[in-house]
Amino acid sequence: MSSIPDRLRPTPRRLTAVLVPVLTAALTATVVSVIDRSPEPAAMALPPVTGTVAGVTGPTEIRSVAYAQAVNAAKAKKPKVTVIGTGGTISGVATSRSSFTEYRSGQIAIGDLVARLQPEIGQVADVxxxxxxxxGSGGYTIAEFHALTLAVESALKKSDAVVVTSGTDTMEEFAYWLDLTVRSRKPVVMTGAMRPWAAVTPDGPQVIGADGPANLYNSIVLAASQATYCYGTVLMLGDEFHAARDVTKTSSYRMDTFQSREFGVLGWIDGPNIKVGRAPARVEKCDAKQRWLTPFDLSRVAPTDLPRVEVVYGYQQAGGEAITAFADAGVKGIVTAGTGAGGISSAQSSARSAAAAKGVIFVSTTRTGSGASYSGSTTSPIIAGDDLLPQKARLLLLLSLAFAPADVDQVRTWVGTLGNPEWDTAPKGRPKD
Structure with missing residues (x-):
């Protein structure tokens, strides 16, 4: 990866002068429950819903007119945010208030979840x-992913930002798909929960320690702030937000399951403060809109035009039958999740060569969870996936094949650039269109 240019390098002494406060509405309101053990407890008035945003600070001087305009617009008036619900644990109902793992997901409507954040969230944005x-997130098809992109883009025509809720199992794939296909520069924030929201019934009491309410609230706050304008899609859970490309789920039950491997989080939401720790390379092209956009305009492609792409896992003495079967079934692309730096068994290698000769395009990745695979080819349709996770390389390969069928050179270019974006090392100055 190229080094970050000086103008975009973190500069701690200038943090507070980089970005201005972006919301005039309230971010927090604390309702304190006081236990009064006197025989006749006196009624207490709840504190008013008041407060101001301390501000948004960032690590860099983002020299972008479009970014500055978005940030300034967010502080000038109350932003409009659309929340799109797809289900998952965040809308789940548990068997009891203390049941964190026994629950049914997708039981509460997204409108009801947002309503339970009132009146506080109403002072942050018009939602x-x-x-x-x-x-559940794993139940969605690629055709439904296609429809979700169109739904997000439709909402962004009228709103300043969109929040999408989903289950956490494949949330990183939801996020990366939207990152590759949503063509608006406005913020898109994915969120969900590791614990269900309510107990017993959809309108029942809140589960003890439920993370859904805070995650949904903070996601709307982040989206409304425009702090991630031109960042593409980000994923927000547990007061942290991550780049869609880098983040992955690392634990089946832990609350801090989402990690960005060696890259680190993009930033944090600390009560009334949004702290942006780093920016993805894509931000550098914010003013050059055509360069910022990905080529994957789903309004030009029908869901039926999206090809099948599969993932094959590497392990000791792995057979090649899976690759052969996929090729015979008409699969257009295969991602190999190899050992170490992307190695596959001799049987898999032979099957890959035979499938490649039939026109199947491969992307080589590693199963290790971090590090790069450079085991591509300049003569065969075998492309190095660098440090893309296998499940994300699959989505990029699928979209590449949909927009450039059988064009190995174009697919290789997209995997190398869109899949592995780098900072511009040119002299200081705004990017040219």
Whole structure:
């Protein structure tokens, strides 16, 4: 990866002067429950919903007119945010208030979840909701991903930002898909929860320690702030937000399951403060809109035009039958999650060569969870996936094949650039269109 240019390098002494406060509405309101053990407890008045945003600080001087305009607009008036619900644990109902793992996901409508954040969230943004679906994240098809992109883009025509809720199992794939296909520079924030929201019934009491309410609230706050304008899609849980490309789920039950491997988080939401720790390389092209956009305009491609792409896992003495079967079934692309730096068994290698001769395009990645695979080829349709995770390389390969069928050179270019973006090392100055 190229080094970050000086103008975009973290500069701690200038943090507070980089970005201005972006919301005039309230971010926090604390309702304190006081236990009064006197025989006749006196009624207490709840504190008013008041407060101001301390501000947004960032690590860099982002020399972008478009970014500055978005930030200034967010502080000038109350932003409009659309929340699109797809289900998952965040909308789940548990068997009891103390049940963190026994629950049914996708039971509460997204409109009801947002309503439970009132009146506080109403002072942050004008929030509208869309119920796209209400099921576990793993139950969605690629055709439904296609429809979700169109739903997000439709919402962004009227709103300043969009929040999408989903289950956490494949949330990183939801986020990366939207990162590759949403063509608006406005913020898109994915969120969800590791614990269900309510107990017993959809309108029942809140589960003890439920993380959904705070995650949804903070996601709307982050989206409304415009702090991630031109960042593409980000994923926000547990007061942290991550780049869609880098983040992955690392634990089945832990609350801090989402990690960005060696890259680190993008930033944090600390009560009334949004702290942006780093920026993805894509931000550098914010003013040059055509360079910022990915080529994957789904309004030009029907869901039926999206090809099948599969993932094959490498392990000791792995057979090549899976690769052969996928090729015979008409699969257009295969991602290999190899050992170490992307190695596969001799049987898999032979099957890959035979499938490649039939026109199947491969991307080589590693199963290790971090590090790069450079085991591509300049003569065969075998492309090095660098440090893309296998499940994300699959989405990029799928979209590449949809927009450039059988064009190995174009697919290789997209995997190398879109899949592995780098900072511009040119002299200081705004990027040219």
């Amino acid at each position: 509208s909701t869309v119920q796209f679906g209400n099921k």
